[in-house]
Amino acid sequence: VEAAITEAAYQTLYALYPKQRELFTQTRNNFIKLVRGDSSDNAGINKGILVGKLLALTILESRSSDNSQNQGTYKLINQTGYHQPDPTHPDQPFLSPRWGTVTPFVIQSGSQFRASNTVGNTLAGRRQFLRSEKYISDYNEVVSLGTRNSQTRTADQTEVGIFWGYDGAPKLGVPPRLYNQVVRVIAIKKNNTLQQNAQLFAFVNYAMADAGISAWETKYYYELWRPILGVRQGSPTTRAIPNWLPLGAPADGGGDNFTPPFPSYVSGHSTFGSAAFEMLRLFYGTDQFQFQFQSDEYNGATKDSITGRVRPNRTRSYERFSQAEEENFLSRIYLGVHWRIDQEEGRTMGRKIAKYIYDKLT
Structure with a gap:
């Protein structure tokens, strides 16, 4: 089984990221060497490698016409309340406007x-x-909690905002990596069997994959503007603050913090995160679970783009899955890149998708 999993992962990663083939090949060979060292059943291991390869290639073939290569173009609606690029990053592209059709x-x-x-x-x-x-x-x-130099946002709220970032910076990646790291910590503490891990990570990642497609469908269906536009331009019922800056999604040493390049409603973080945490609740049959997690935003190596300093190591503790989910929910408000309604509706969507998938697959 271990050999099959290793080979399936290798074939999939190589197909998706061919430029990193050397790294994947070395890692794959090391894993297979470990598997062979723990077993005298070389024939069984070889069969496992073959099964893993066939499964990976079959799934990759089944996704070859899933429309994921159709990034599409985006036509702006030049009206109050609609999405526009971050004015502090005017050359910002529109990320994956057709992802909702995958x-x-x-x-x-x-x-x-x-x-x-x-x-x-x-x-x-x-x-x-x-x-x-x-x-x-x-x-x-x-405006109160998401302003860059907010006088009302606490130090802990600032930490929460950054802690759950993972906005595409090198060596950090994007939200699904973050939630997979959380799930891995939980799986290790739960002493999952190999079979439990295979099922859990499959369920969580199915949920996040479909959550991403669903969130992007909603984003480009409604095209709601982000706070940096809504606050700067104002509306019939809210004042304009022309030079307002959010704390922003952490650029982590790669330039100034920014507002992500896609519409606000719904929040990807909230949708991805709630899909993952709801799947954890369904899989284990409880919300109660004590765990700690260290984000790579606070790993003693990642540099903060605003202060120019390396952020310290930080580990946060949780009593329940929903407690971590709530931090993830609030984090985007503290960064000033989302409205609360984006978070609320994203949470609802993510939970519904996880429940649908769990019921379908069990």
């Missing part, structure tokens, strides 16, 4: 769990939302 792994379509129409998907609907008490409340919250 064939999902388990759910039926990217629109199956589309978020509610609260923000409006017409000009009239958007104007109505911008006049709503909900929008005013979300605006006031992000």
